[in-house]
Amino acid sequence: MNVSLAKDLSVYQLVIGVQVPPKPLSLSPATLLSLVRAQIDLLIEQQIAATLWVKLPPEKIWQSELARYQSSVGASSLIYTCQIDERGRRGDGGDKGDGEENTFLSPSSSSSPSSPSSHHVTVHFPPDSQLRRENFLMVVSPQFCSLILAHRPLKKRKNQTSAKVNTNKNQPLLIITTVEGRIIQQVLDGIEKAMSDDKPLGVYAPESSPIVPADFICPTMPQAATMTQLFAKQLLRQDEINRQIITARTTKLQQINQELHNKEQLQDEYLKNLCQELRIPLTHIKTALSLLNSPNLKPPQRQRYLQMLNTQCDQQNSLISGLLELVQLERHLDGMTLESVRLSDVVPGVVSTYQPVAQEKGIMLAYTVPTELPSIWCVSGGLRQIVINLLHNSIKFTANGGEVWVRARLQGNYVQLEFRDTGIGIAESEISKIFDRFYRVRTGVTEDYAGAGLGLTIVQQLLLRCGGSISVKSKLYEGSTFTVQLATVDDTPKAIAIENE
Known part of the structure; x- marks a missing residue:
């Protein structure tokens, strides 16, 4: 099932627009992943059949979390997967987007965690939607409601004449997590208003799949025991992510150390060979000079030793010239x-x-x-x-x-x-x-x-x-x-x- 939405929508703007909004924290994508995993862990453990509103990166590491939830609680859950409709780009210059690709990691294709069914709805947003810079997981159920939201702010270049923006994937995200019913209700109301406002434009929003039941009210706060379990799972998942990061960094440092060690060994071998190459001609030259001092030296022998001196001097000159050429080449070759x-x-x-x-x-x-x-x-x-x-x-x-x-x-x-x-x-x-x-x-x-x-x-x-x-x-x-x-x-x-x- 698919729903198209022409009206622009920003979950981030809806959240910060409430009275006393939660404070965003500047965190990494790895932290966002740990929060999403902890949330899915809780839903599976509690067997909470919920309506999910989702916009996550298309990579398997993210989408596998939705598949994990659907395989455990999918029969009684409903998932709205939000994605930017790249096919909706207009060739008349109508795409006035900020230039960033969908999600934080790469452009999105179909982000459905499983094959389309009555329990999965894809919501298409226009190419210039503000959701390009947002990812979120919103859980809506009578027992538990929560929202994990990540927003990547635009960071303009110093050169104001350039239309390009900074899209560094390692740039920190503004992440908001909340379980307050008033905030989640505000987001739901905003989504419902956007969809209802677009109905006159011919947008199809099936009545068989309402956003939430008409009599649904978000719980103000989850039960204390549920929150305790959620915090515990967040700590475990964050610890897991931290261990993976430390392992990756340790491996990288080991590789760098090994490369430095190999480079040092090559330099030592290079210097050893260089000294040997310089020593051999000098030894021959010194030998020839000693023999030339002999009082009994005959003219043919003198001529042979003089030729030896000339040959070894040429060899020394060739070696020094070759070394200088190679050093200059290696120093400037990349440029x-x-x-x-x-x-x-x-x-x-x-x-x-x-x-x-x-x-x-x-x-x-x-x-x-x-x-x-x-x-x-x-x-x-x-x-x-x-x-x-x-x-x-x-x-x-x-x-x-x-x-x-x-x-x-x-x-x-x-x-x-x-x-x-x-x-x-x-x-x-x-x-x-x-x-x-x-x-x-x-x-x-x-x-x-x-x-x-x-x-x-x-x-x-x-x-x-x-x-x-x-x-x-x-x-x-x-x-x-x-x-x-x-x-x-x-x-x-x-x-x-x-x-x-």
């Missing part, structure tokens, strides 16, 4: 904005830069980047850095006479950029480690492939920021293929959209 980039504007230029290096080693270097590929998302300068690091690795780990290919193609909503070489390859056991800081591939060849071990780490960080990914296929001594996927501008990944909101 970097994404920009639209075309691969055909970046890849050919980088490949041309490395052509002389490839020719010196006798490596065939080629690329295929169709100009019709869509633009992709990346941080400013990030795509160039990704291509430089991956191409540099491919050439460095490819022996003389080898081949390196760079190929781009469209794969669904991503552009796939592939770096394939015929180099020394990577052992399967090492593939999962190559993106770690300072990690360098171990090979059995004698050629020196010294580096900072930070290039792939930087590539991975850049790809994480722009919603891309990287994968590796490799076999030892047979070459490697690094495949990068970058989101096209026409299909931004959800991760990017969330970060930029």
Whole structure:
């Protein structure tokens, strides 16, 4: 059974309009839930068949309370479920609501606790009703009457030109609880007047389901024993809610502590690795300087030690430069904005830069980047850095006479950029480690492939920021293929959209 009500109605205004109204308390939604549960506990224990007027959030945790009551006392009870009729929104600008969604948690759909029956009436209110900011449970019976009412006041932003309002779900509620018959009668009279005033407008209010019997009078106050039981149940339910809150907060604090501990361990490991990486070149430099002081040193040996000094100085410089680049990247990466980039504007230029290096080693270097590929998302300068690091690795780990290919193609909503070489390859056991800081591939060849071990780490960080990914296929001594996927501008990944909101 359904009833539509065109007239605006505010239970909160009806309550505070009585002489000597009860004082609202600023409480949390959790407290409101504990009050509702205690009320239902009492009705079930006392087997009180009552008429309920209800407007509660649509979530299962709230609606299950009504279902619990109906399953115990439903055969002789009547429930009026009030809800905002979203379907009644007018397309002519007639919706002049405050902009908040129904209830405190989320927009309401059908809030019926069970299938429609003669014991359940849905009362529809217009979209701009003040009830949008109100939730309540009103119990009406000859033995016991009560009202639990929560009102969320509007909190306007400082910018008065904005039409938006603060809808923070954690905002405290103004909650009123009362068992005074005069207040509950005032609310009933207000509801009945609203419904009767709207009858000329064609609103249907079935006589078979009156709000209350004509001879009904709200009891002034419940019996003392009933109130004692109600207070006891409220304390139990509030204690239960408090324990749940404490458990949730304790779990959250434990998670935070574990994250801090893990972060501290990572920092310790990072510093340990950094010290080790700085120590190794210095040890080689000190050894070479000691040998150069030998009076019996021959010119070829002197030349070898001088070359060692030069190599280790380059290694130290590469390490320091890589560290500075990584630190700057990690510090500012989250704040970097994404920009639209075309691969055909970046890849050919980088490949041309490395052509002389490839020719010196006798490596065939080629690329295929169709100009019709869509633009992709990346941080400013990030795509160039990704291509430089991956191409540099491919050439460095490819022996003389080898081949390196760079190929781009469209794969669904991503552009796939592939770096394939015929180099020394990577052992399967090492593939999962190559993106770690300072990690360098171990090979059995004698050629020196010294580096900072930070290039792939930087590539991975850049790809994480722009919603891309990287994968590796490799076999030892047979070459490697690094495949990068970058989101096209026409299909931004959800991760990017969330970060930029």
